[in-house]
Amino acid sequence: MAYIELKGLKKKFGEKEVIRGLDLEIEKGEFVSLLGPSGCGKTTILRMVAGFVDPTEGEIIIGGNTVYSSEKNIYVKTGKRNLGMVFQSYAVWPHMNVFDNVAYPLKIQKLPKEEQKRKTMEILKQVGLEGREKDFPWSLSGGQQQRVALARGLVMEPAVLLLDEPLSNLDVQLRQKMKEELMEIQQRTKVTVLYVTHDQGEALQMSDKIVVLNKGNAEQIGTPEEIYHHPKTIFTADFVGKMNFLKNGNKTFGIRPEYISIGKEKKDRAYGISGRLERYIFEGNRNSYLFSTEEGELTVETPIPVSLLKGEQAYLNWDQQVEFER
Amino acid sequence: MNRTNKGMILLAALLLAVLIGYPVCIILIRSFTLNGGFTLENYKEVFSDVRNYEALLHSLWVSVCATVLSTVIGCGAAYFTTRTDMPFKKSIHRLFLFNFFIPPFIIAMAWQQILGPVGVVNRWYQEITGSTEKLVTIYGQNGIIFVFTLSGSVMVYMVMKSNFEKIQSSLEEAAVITGASSFQIFKDIVMPVLKPSVYSAMILVFVSNISNYGVPSVLGFHVSYYTLTTRIHQVLEDFSMTNNMEVAASLSAVLVIITVLTLTAKDRMLKGKEFTLITGKSEKAALNELGVWRKWAGILWVVYGIFVTVCPILSILATSLTKAYGLPFSVKNMSLKNFATVFQMPLFQRAMGNSLFLAFTAAFLAVGIGFVVAYLCVMAKTRFSRPLEFVITMPGAIPGTVMAIAIILAWLRPVPVFGFSFYNTIWIILIAYVANYTTQAFRTISGSMYQINRSLEEAAVISGASLAKVMTTIVIPLIRESVGTAWFLIFIPCLRELTLSIFLWSSGNETLATAIFTLQEAGNYTAACALSIVIIGLIALMNMAMGKIFHMEETMG
Known part of the structure; x- marks a missing residue:
């Protein structure tokens, strides 16, 4: 049995079905992302695991304990589910200093004072906040508040750490840094993570497993590589990374821009088509070419520029493509 | 979350129903009743x-x-x-x-x-x-x-x-x-x-x-x-x-x-x-x-x-300092004797004690109820939030005079369980104050609760904190200023409350304002004015205290 299991999870808000039956298994120590556009239900799933929202139907098992079951009428309170959570807004309590914020879960669980202190100081060291324990949240930067929230989520050594778009409030540079730190801390603490994001880059970089969600359905569950190279649906292909779609009869083919090479003539590759260069965009580390072909438009990305003028014909070759049934 | 709130919702609904809902309903019912039957006769008389x-x-x-x-x-x-x-x-x-x-x-x-x-x-x-x-x-x-x-x-x-x-x-x-x-x-x-x-x-x-x-x-x-x-x-x-x-x-x-x-x-x-x-x-x-x-x-x-x-205050002050009402205002006619007289009056002592007790208790109760309802309406939203909010804000549209009539109609007869009537006791004044001022408490407290991000509370729930723990360690500390302000904003007007009290007071259960009224009606203007000065001083003092405590530059009483 998996460490965490969601079975046939459904949620209706009034008449509106926001989660239409989700099955998900998470192994201990895994980093799993719930990825999807806003309104896909990813946050609702996280909140159902947390116990803030009751599922309409289904079962949730955490670490071998059934914490929710509509059939068996089981409901374990949020506080008894052994969870940690990092919120989008950090939710660092403004009336408590760093130490009190992080030690709060231990205080609630009535651990001895020394134990509280030891564990808190240890986790503060892990997240790089040593010496800041007396500081109040208003004197901390966004990244530091984030770390306080993370430390507070980890201090109880929870069965799962729930993260609700924790990086979306940070600026681009800090986001990359926190991403790396988060992965490092996860690997060190071996905590199981359920991570909600709408940013495909975050999901691809950090996860062991990604759940792509669309309108309350899991479109695909798989490793980042599977999701990227073998998307099962047009939605997944389109949402994760860039994808060209060519139509041929009833069939749609998906080709990643970097799969394609540009040549003067047809080469000995699995697939090919001729096209006319419509637009060229220089993007620094890569060059993007837009071709029009008989079967639709194709974008090609290469690190090395090719000498081709707008309006010129070229032959586009590739080995790998994904086929979608319409 | 919803599960733990059930008791709270029930308690809030019950309190609001008894305090506000029932009196307001009964005033409507009584206005359409005569000799036990439905009638428009009363309204006919109005017009x-x-x-x-x-x-x-x-x-x-x-x-x-x-x-x-x-x-x-x-x-x-x-x-x-x-x-x-x-x-x-x-x-x-x-x-x-x-x-x-x-x-x-x-x-x-x-x-x-x-x-x-x-x-x-x-x-x-x-x-x-x-x-x-x-x-x-x-x-x-x-x-x-x-x-x-x-x-x-x-x-x-x-x-x-x-x-x-x-x-x-x-x-x-x-x-x-x-x-x-x-x-x-x-x-x-x-x-x-x-x-x-x-x-x-x-x-x-x-x-x-x-x-x-x-x-x-x-x-x-x-x-x-x-x-x-x-x-x-x-x-x-x-x-x-x-x-x-x-x-x-x-x-x-x-x-x-x-x-x-x-x-x-x-x-x-x-x-x-x-x-x-x-x-x-x-x-x-x-x-x-x-x-x-x-x-x-x-x-x-x-x-x-x-x-x-300045004019009103000077006028009151002048009267309160003259030996007898009607004497021209001059140093020769001035004395503090009116204040001495007032302070020695049993009426004053009773009124002061009653008003302080009423204002103190009413502010506590109203803030308590206002806090619970604000929590249920703003932070723990359920489908009961809207009806609760509707009822608790009703007194905001109901003039004090009407509220007083409603309270009289509702509490005139003996309460079933207790077997005695609150009418003609200090308790009916307390009930009226609480009913009238919970709206104020609700508004002040809910306003500050809107500022609290929901996740601040959820972060504590995740840690396993009980509802009581969440309240005492997170919610209340975060809004303690507005809770304190709400208390003062009820305490101060209650101290000088006239409209409700004038309908509900009885001998022995006078308030400061009704005492002034009684003195004034009896023609004892100098004493009425001396007492007014005491009230104004008290209110000014309370406002300053509130300003000091909450570091507010300007406060309104």
């Missing part, structure tokens, strides 16, 4: 008895007149103190602010002593001209409009001042670019932008006027000039009528309909308007230069401020 519909017309007339006048004056004061380079702005603001410390019925009493038949003005006039005629009379319609206008103008000033300050200066600068004159900008930009706030201030003043009991009671009674509120009181005490309770209920219903209609009209009018044009943050707009008129404008508003605040 056929000349004394009743005259009171209705009086109420509307004085309220509308005073509202219009105070809007003009209040907007002017706000404009001059915020948008011009007039001097003495701070002093003018302080003068207006201090007006809030004086209960309106005390202001009415003060003006009665200045402009009344034996007041200072008439005495001087008679001395100078030798005539036996009176120059002015404060009693009746004009006097009531006069006092309402003074208090109303301060209310309008307070509302409009903050709105004038909130206008985005870029809106005006965009007009300056086009070459518009400062008058054109005022007419074309500032006034239209502020129109919704002006309406809203007007309605605030109108509802406050029409609900007021103290002023028409002090200034109307002597000349049999009744408004709805005083007429309701008269009907209630008219035991020659067989259906006096029912007619009082019908009159109350009419009064509530007026206030509810006005307040609904305001909400309709303001829907989506107020926030689109005025934004919170903005840099200061350039001040209009008044040139040669600068000083005169300053002097004019200082004089008005003195008129509004």
Whole structure:
């Protein structure tokens, strides 16, 4: 049995079905992302695991304990589910200093004072906040508040750490840094993570497993590589990374821009088509070419520029493509 | 989450039903009942008895007149103190602010002593001209409009001042670019932008006027000039009528309909308007230069401020210091004996004790209920939130007089379980205070709860904290200032509360305000004034304490 299991999870808000039956298994120590556009239900799933929202139907098992079951009428309170959570807004309590914020879960669980202190100081060291324990949240930067929230989520050594778009409030540079730190801390603490994001880059970089969600359905569950190279649906292909779609009869083919090479003539590759260069965009580390072909438009990305003028014909070759049934 | 709140919802619903829902329902039911059957007879009496519909017309007339006048004056004061380079702005603001410390019925009493038949003005006039005629009379319609206008103008000033300050200066600068004159900008930009706030201030003043009991009671009674509120009181005490309770209920219903209609009209009018044009943050707009008129404008508003605040206080103070009412005010006739007399009165001691107890307890209970309901409506939203919010905000639209009638009707008969009636005890006053002021507590506390991100609470729940723990370690510490403010904002008005108390007090259960009223009606003006000074001092002290505790620069009582 998996460490965490969601079975046939459904949620209706009034008449509106926001989660239409989700099955998900998470192994201990895994980093799993719930990825999807806003309104896909990813946050609702996280909140159902947390116990803030009751599922309409289904079962949730955490670490071998059934914490929710509509059939068996089981409901374990949020506080008894052994969870940690990092919120989008950090939710660092403004009336408590760093130490009190992080030690709060231990205080609630009535651990001895020394134990509280030891564990808190240890986790503060892990997240790089040593010496800041007396500081109040208003004197901390966004990244530091984030770390306080993370430390507070980890201090109880929870069965799962729930993260609700924790990086979306940070600026681009800090986001990359926190991403790396988060992965490092996860690997060190071996905590199981359920991570909600709408940013495909975050999901691809950090996860062991990604759940792509669309309108309350899991479109695909798989490793980042599977999701990227073998998307099962047009939605997944389109949402994760860039994808060209060519139509041929009833069939749609998906080709990643970097799969394609540009040549003067047809080469000995699995697939090919001729096209006319419509637009060229220089993007620094890569060059993007837009071709029009008989079967639709194709974008090609290469690190090395090719000498081709707008309006010129070229032959586009590739080995790998994904086929979608319409 | 929902599971743990069930008990709280039930408790809140029950409390609100008993405190507010039941009394309000019963007033409606009683207004349609006579001898146990459904009837429109009571309403027929409201509109056929000349004394009743005259009171209705009086109420509307004085309220509308005073509202219009105070809007003009209040907007002017706000404009001059915020948008011009007039001097003495701070002093003018302080003068207006201090007006809030004086209960309106005390202001009415003060003006009665200045402009009344034996007041200072008439005495001087008679001395100078030798005539036996009176120059002015404060009693009746004009006097009531006069006092309402003074208090109303301060209310309008307070509302409009903050709105004038909130206008985005870029809106005006965009007009300056086009070459518009400062008058054109005022007419074309500032006034239209502020129109919704002006309406809203007007309605605030109108509802406050029409609900007021103290002023028409002090200034109307002597000349049999009744408004709805005083007429309701008269009907209630008219035991020659067989259906006096029912007619009082019908009159109350009419009064509530007026206030509810006005307040609904305001909400309709303001829907989506107020926030689109005025934004919170903005840099200061350039001040209009008044040139040669600068000083005169300053002097004019200082004089008005003195008129509004200093005159009433001086008048009360003078009377409280004279040996006997009617003696000319001079050092020879001055003494502190009135204060000594008042302090020794058993009536004063009882009233002081009662008022302190009532204000203290009512503030605690109202804040408690307001907190629970605010939590359920703002933080732990359920489908019961809206009905709860509706009921708890109802007293905001119900004049105190009506609330008092409702409480009497609801609690007159013995309570089933306890087997005794709260009527004629101090407890019915407490119930009325709590019922009336929970709205205030709810508004203050819910306002600050909206500022709390839901996740601050959830982060504690995740850690395993119980509801009680979440409350004591997270929610309450985060909003402790507003809880404290809410307490003061109920404690202070309760201390001087008149409208509810005048209907509910009984011998032994007097409050400070009813004691002043009793003394005044008995003709003991010097004692009434001495007691008024004590109340004003007490209120000023409490406001200062509140300001000190919560580091607020300016507070309103």
